[in-house]
Amino acid sequence: MATSAPRHPAAPRTTDDGTGGDSSDAEARSAAFQAAFDAAVAADERIEPRDWMPDAYRATLVRQIAQHAHSEIIGMQPEANWITRAPSLRRKAILMAKVQDEAGHGLYLYSAAETLGVGRDELLDKLHSGRQKYSSIFNYPTLTWADVGAIGWLVDGAAITNQVPLCRCSYGPYARAMVRVCKEESFHQRQGYELLLALSRGTEAQHAMAQDAVDRWWWPSLMMFGPPDTESAHSAQSMAWKIKRHSNDELRQRFVDICVPQAESLGLTLPDPELRWNEERGHHDFGAIDWTEFQEVLKGRGPCNEQRITQRRRAHDEGAWVREAAAAHAAKHSSPAATREGRAA
Amino acid sequence: MTQTDRQTQTTAAALALGDDALVLSHRLGEWIGHAPVLEEEVALANIALDLLGQARVLLSLVGDEDELAYLREERSFRNLHLVEQPNGDFAHTIARQLCFSAYQHLLYERLAHADTVFTPLATKAVKEIAYHLDHARQWTLRLGDGTDESHTRMQNAVDALWRFTGEMFQPLPGLTIDWQDLRDSWTKTVTGVLGEATLTVPTGPQTGAWSAGAGRQGLHTEPFGRMLAEMQHLHRSHPGASW
Numbered sequence: 001m002a003t004s005a006p007r008h009p010a011a012p013r014t015t016d017d018g019t020g021g022d023s024s025d026a027e028a029r030s031a032a033f034q035a036a037f038d039a040a041v042a043a044d045e046r047i048e049p050r051d052w053m054p055d056a057y058r059a060t061l062v063r064q065i066a067q068h069a070h071s072e073i074i075g076m077q078p079e080a081n082w083i084t085r086a087p088s089l090r091r092k093a094i095l096m097a098k099v100q101d102e103a104g105h106g107l108y109l110y111s112a113a114e115t116l117g118v119g120r121d122e123l124l125d126k127l128h129s130g131r132q133k134y135s136s137i138f139n140y141p142t143l144t145w146a147d148v149g150a151i152g153w154l155v156d157g158a159a160i161t162n163q164v165p166l167c168r169c170s171y172g173p174y175a176r177a178m179v180r181v182c183k184e185e186s187f188h189q190r191q192g193y194e195l196l197l198a199l200s201r202g203t204e205a206q207h208a209m210a211q212d213a214v215d216r217w218w219w220p221s222l223m224m225f226g227p228p229d230t231e232s233a234h235s236a237q238s239m240a241w242k243i244k245r246h247s248n249d250e251l252r253q254r255f256v257d258i259c260v261p262q263a264e265s266l267g268l269t270l271p272d273p274e275l276r277w278n279e280e281r282g283h284h285d286f287g288a289i290d291w292t293e294f295q296e297v298l299k300g301r302g303p304c305n306e307q308r309i310t311q312r313r314r315a316h317d318e319g320a321w322v323r324e325a326a327a328a329h330a331a332k333h334s335s336p337a338a339t340r341e342g343r344a345a
Numbered sequence: 346m347t348q349t350d351r352q353t354q355t356t357a358a359a360l361a362l363g364d365d366a367l368v369l370s371h372r373l374g375e376w377i378g379h380a381p382v383l384e385e386e387v388a389l390a391n392i393a394l395d396l397l398g399q400a401r402v403l404l405s406l407v408g409d410e411d412e413l414a415y416l417r418e419e420r421s422f423r424n425l426h427l428v429e430q431p432n433g434d435f436a437h438t439i440a441r442q443l444c445f446s447a448y449q450h451l452l453y454e455r456l457a458h459a460d461t462v463f464t465p466l467a468t469k470a471v472k473e474i475a476y477h478l479d480h481a482r483q484w485t486l487r488l489g490d491g492t493d494e495s496h497t498r499m500q501n502a503v504d505a506l507w508r509f510t511g512e513m514f515q516p517l518p519g520l521t522i523d524w525q526d527l528r529d530s531w532t533k534t535v536t537g538v539l540g541e542a543t544l545t546v547p548t549g550p551q552t553g554a555w556s557a558g559a560g561r562q563g564l565h566t567e568p569f570g571r572m573l574a575e576m577q578h579l580h581r582s583h584p585g586a587s588w
Contacts, residue, residue: 073383076377076378076386077378080377080378083374083375083377084371084374084375084575084576085575085576085578085579086579087415087579087580087583087586087588088411088415088580088587088588089367089397089400089401089404089410089414090401090588091588092374092397093394093397093401096374096377096390096393096394096397097390097394099377099378099390100377100386100387100390100391100394103383103386103387103390104387106383107383107384107387110383145579145588195588198587198588199588202586202587202588203583203585203586205583205586206583206586311378311379314379315378315379315380315381316381318379318381318434319380319381319382319385319435320381321492321494321495321498322381322382322385322435322488322495323381323382324491324492324494324495325487325488325491325492325494325495326382326487326491327491328491328492328495329486329487329488329490329491330487332490333490
């Protein structure tokens with residue numbers, strides 16, 4: 001962080017352990033750190049891993065970045081479900097590249113989370129035991145090939161709408177990960193749109209397949225923006241910290257406004273009879289979201305929650321012997337010099 | 346040999362090499378979402394994509410890539426038995442990959458230096474395959490010389506797949522290379538890696554087994570038909586559609 005504020009102590013997190021000076025001293029330093037942090041956030045500066053930050057800020061970021069990383073990893077499943085059945089070699093290559101990108105995004109994001117002092121293993125363990133969540137959208141099944149297009153267009157579209165503002169998030173490593181992720185996501189989104197366009201202009205059966213997929217994915221995509229502003233637990237604090245830049249409802253509205261003309265040019269309809277342009281607001285009005293369904297999915301009772309987490313756990317458990325082998329081999333073959341470097345790092 | 350004969354042979358060779366890449370790519374694609382560690386999700390998908398890219402170039406030398414991939418039945422596929430074998434555990438996948446990547450690398454190196462229709466593809470592909478071979482070699486070492494369990498699994502995998510390796514050295518008409526030399530180089534490479542990995546080179550049949558040469562004639566193992574059923578069903582369900 002490039003700031004003139006006096007807030008870069010050598011070892012900021014040792015200040016609350018009581019060993020450095022008397023307690024009023026510690027309190028004064030702590031207040032100075034907080035003030036410097038607040039000033040940096042207010043000035044739109046980036047907080048970096050070695051900077052002091054409030055514990056709650058750190059915890060919020062860990063929760064959000066981990067959930068984001070988990071979503072990339074679980075999100076591979078619904079699409080990978082169609083890799084072996086992709087109907088042309090070109091589409092198969094595109095889909096494999098996309099799912100590979102998602103694994104890469106997961107890796108960037110786990111790295112970003114690790115700068116906050118948590119390990120990837122610990123986070124994966126929390127995912128596998130259900131203590132950390134992933135995006136509710138990936139608990140819906142991909143029933144036809146068109147679902148791959150609907151996920152690209154709508155799900156990646158919603159993700160981008162959510163993530164582009166995160167490129168300006170106050171935490172540097174997360175913001176930089178988002179810049180890379182968003183570039184690849186917009187590419188995926190265009191590919192998804194193009195897939196749906198090919199189906200929509202194809203045979204009658206293909207067109208029907210595309211419409212059915214959009215009908216099934218539209219509402220779950222709108223839920224990706226989270227609960228309404230009136231019921232969003234973390235929003236106000238995240239906005240004050242500039243982790244979040246816009247409210248859930250703002251982003252959802254932006255997404256609907258973007259999708260309506262795109263659906264028209266696709267030649268597909270959106271499954272909402274209340275969807276119409278509101279001249280006065282300069283936005284589209286749209287129907288009520290079924291928040292009961294959203295809550296059910298969040299609580300683990302969506303169509304694929306059980307299946308997704310079971311598959312993830314199984315891959316991890318069945319891979320344990322492979323990871324153990326790699327560790328054992330590394331231990332046997334690390335030279336003394338390499339070991340020393342490893343310790344120093 | 347007439348010009349037409351030569352062309353027929355080249356086409357047949359392109360089909361054989363294209364089918365190898367296509368089928369192995371498909372098998373690796375089955376791993377995506379199931380890999381033992383996230384880095385391997387990326388690596389296996391990466392290798393699968395390289396192979397699919399190679400398959401598309403090779404099949405396009407023969408005809409329409411999608412017709413060839415989706416509308417032939419198993420008796421018309423010309424791939425090696427090795428590449429159609431089910432993934433098994435991670436050790437089986439790695440053993441299959443080591444055997445095939447070593448073969449493909451040596452073969453494509455030779456094709457890159459001959460002046461044929463395969464030269465441009467081989468020149469590009471050989472760089473990708475060097476990476477595939479390195480990946481398979483590294484994992485063979487880690488698993489072979491890792492824990493007792495991984496050593497046993499890796500040895501079992503090599504033993505199980507060994508009988509499919511002889512087929513790789515059945516000369517493919519249309520490719521003028523020294524097949525015995527290819528076989529010797531392959532044996533040296535693979536034996537070297539297995540030795541370094543503290544594994545035993547199987548003594549079992551590498552030629553003479555029923556499988557030697559059968560895949561190239563369209564005589565496949567049973568799991569292959571099921572693989573094709575999954576791969577082709579959507580394309581076949583919509584005749585004439587474009588995607």
